[in-house]
Amino acid sequence: IAIVGSRNATPYGLRVAADFAAVLAEAGYTIISGGAFGVDAAAHRGALSVGGKTVVVLAGGVDCPYPMAHSNLFTDASRNGALVSEHPAGTPSHKHNFLSRNRIIAGLAFGTLIVEAAYKSGAIRTALDTVKLLRPVMAIPGPISSPLSAGVNRLIADRVAELVTSCWEIEEMVGILGRPPGLGPYNQESRRPFGNQALHAPQ
DSSP, rough: EEEOOOOOOOOTHHHHHHHHHHHHHTTTTEEEEOOTTTTTHHHHHHHHHTTTTEEEOOOSSSSOSOOOOHHHHHHHHHHSEEOOSSOOOOOOOOOHHHHHHHHHHHHHOOOOOEEEEEEHHHHHHHHHHHHHHTEEEEEEEOOOOOOHHHHHHHHHTTSSSSSSSSHHHHHHGGGGGGGGGTSHHHHHHOOOOTTTTTOOOOO
16 A cells, blocks of 8 residues: 655644554555655554555665655665665666656555645655556545645545545455455454544444
């Protein structure tokens, strides 16, 4: 599952990204994102916090990941997942590479979850790349007064993305494509609540 969103995420966005990533990782899903500040980093850390797998798709060579402030995160991800790039070693992270790498994030995942995104953002590009692959786009709604939620709310309004409030709904949309081989249904006891127990499946 890809989880992407704003670099300038609010505490709400960071918490949602980390909690959803943790629950999905506990269920056996690999979390894919771009290693950037904000939602990306929160998603990677959420997966790693429960011993899950995460993949970081870089905009430059794997030997010069960006941002440098996330060097510890990149090290942990390389030990519990992978750092991947379409660029050869030694390639710096040029500005134009960030948007183009989003298609790889979309291509590696069986579905993409958008958490906080402005009208013009890399996360919206990832959502559109996911649509081109005929894979599900899911979105967490945000306050109508927040510019950081304007893009994600528009995706929902335009029916580009499906509104989701729980990991159970994500599993329903991704279906059997995203399930690791031999993995059974969610362990109900391992689920952690978010807010008003939004991460719990209906009983």
